[in-house]
Amino acid sequence: MPQYQAPRGTLDVLPEDQPWWDYVRATAERLCREFRYSAIETPMFEDASLFLRTVGAATDIVSKEMYLFEDRGQQQLALRPEGTAPVCRAYLEHGMQNLPQPVRLWYWMPNFRYDRPQAGRYREHHQFGAEAIGDDDPAIDAEIIEFLLRLYEDLGLTGLTVHLNSIGDPVCRPAYLDALRAYYAGKLDQVCPDCRVRYEHNPLRLLDCKEERCQPVIAGAPAFTDHLCDACAEHFARLKGYLDAVGITYHPNPRLVRGLDYYTRTVFEVQPPEEGGQSSIGGGGRYDGLIEQLGGKHTPGVGFGTGIERIVINLKRQEVVLPDANGLGVYVACQSEVARLVGYKLASDLRRDGISTVVGSGARSLKAQMRHAGHLGACYVAIIGDREIADQMVSLKDLRDGSQSTVPLAKVGSHVAS
Numbered sequence: 001m002p003q004y005q006a007p008r009g010t011l012d013v014l015p016e017d018q019p020w021w022d023y024v025r026a027t028a029e030r031l032c033r034e035f036r037y038s039a040i041e042t043p044m045f046e047d048a049s050l051f052l053r054t055v056g057a058a059t060d061i062v063s064k065e066m067y068l069f070e071d072r073g074q075q076q077l078a079l080r081p082e083g084t085a086p087v088c089r090a091y092l093e094h095g096m097q098n099l100p101q102p103v104r105l106w107y108w109m110p111n112f113r114y115d116r117p118q119a120g121r122y123r124e125h126h127q128f129g130a131e132a133i134g135d136d137d138p139a140i141d142a143e144i145i146e147f148l149l150r151l152y153e154d155l156g157l158t159g160l161t162v163h164l165n166s167i168g169d170p171v172c173r174p175a176y177l178d179a180l181r182a183y184y185a186g187k188l189d190q191v192c193p194d195c196r197v198r199y200e201h202n203p204l205r206l207l208d209c210k211e212e213r214c215q216p217v218i219a220g221a222p223a224f225t226d227h228l229c230d231a232c233a234e235h236f237a238r239l240k241g242y243l244d245a246v247g248i249t250y251h252p253n254p255r256l257v258r259g260l261d262y263y264t265r266t267v268f269e270v271q272p273p274e275e276g277g278q279s280s281i282g283g284g285g286r287y288d289g290l291i292e293q294l295g296g297k298h299t300p301g302v303g304f305g306t307g308i309e310r311i312v313i314n315l316k317r318q319e320v321v322l323p324d325a326n327g328l329g330v331y332v333a334c335q336s337e338v339a340r341l342v343g344y345k346l347a348s349d350l351r352r353d354g355i356s357t358v359v360g361s362g363a364r365s366l367k368a369q370m371r372h373a374g375h376l377g378a379c380y381v382a383i384i385g386d387r388e389i390a391d392q393m394v395s396l397k398d399l400r401d402g403s404q405s406t407v408p409l410a411k412v413g414s415h416v417a418s
Helices: 018-035 048-054 060-065 084-093 138-155 173-184 193-201 203-208 212-219 230-245 308-317 337-352 366-376 386-391 409-417
Strands: 045-047 068-070 076-079 103-112 124-133 161-166 264-271 282-286 301-307 330-334 357-359 380-384 393-398 404-408
Touching (some): 045 048, 048 084, 138 161, 138 230, 173 193, 193 203, 301 308, 337 357, 337 386, 366 380, 393 409
Antiparallel strands (some): 045 076, 161 264, 282 301
């Protein structure tokens, strides 16, 4: 028989790692309540044209990384590579434009990209994201950035840098693209083959290349902020004013773009102390034309996404200590088969009282059951033998301080909870 393994680029989240994921999700959900964002879930696969139309045919996501398949009805579908386009599709499909704007939504979802696997970057990766749809006020951009930074701060991550830029809109972007093409025209022999293709089909993507040989050329490229129209420049200045007002430090990065074509104006990334674009743990931006691309009327929007795997890697790297989780309350150690019946009933009662409880199984000796209780991190061991059954009592050992007492069988729950 073959020895099966998880597919390349996927990750088994084992029991010892689940507390990290639970910690991130619990923190994220609490902040969603504080910022008043409502949960949404979208299908794991969508009509492929949803991404072809919005993400951009010349992006790496569409040209190299999407998982495409045809179902039995000959419909071309794609596993979801990112979360914003499906949320905007749902916004339109379910008439959310008729709700008070902006509509604030959050999601926790797996996404799929046929990417080169590396630390924190998997072909199936999980993302927490938030979208605020229906308002072009730069205060909403600031809110989204503050939301993401609060997540990292509340998780205990430190040393993070916010990279911030504006990439204009359809009014000012054409002039910038002309300047970018002119700059790259004499340097195509210095860049990677993919960038030569990008130069012809989607020059803005030149600035998003991660190839080492292209970085010196990118560093000298024209700054987008020098080519903004008055409206975009004002929007960007007001955004920075809001960030300054709440004490958010940011690094202006005039050559930052995001790997999705639907972004307009604000774009941002958050990077940990490790340098390099591949180390980014989250980011986002404004997408004021995306809803129109899907057939709706002009509807501005802004959002962020952050990878859970990368967050967990950085939590461990920075040696963040998880808050005390609810450990095992009681381990019921039974010394006979009759005692096991009594112990099983006790465990059922304790669980109904909200106390986590495990009953020792098999023919383990009392000594072996005590070792097992310690391994599971139990606070108490309730020992039941023939004498305890006769007296309707339990020998209750506190593994935290080693003390032992005799407690009436009916009072174990109240004793443990006190």
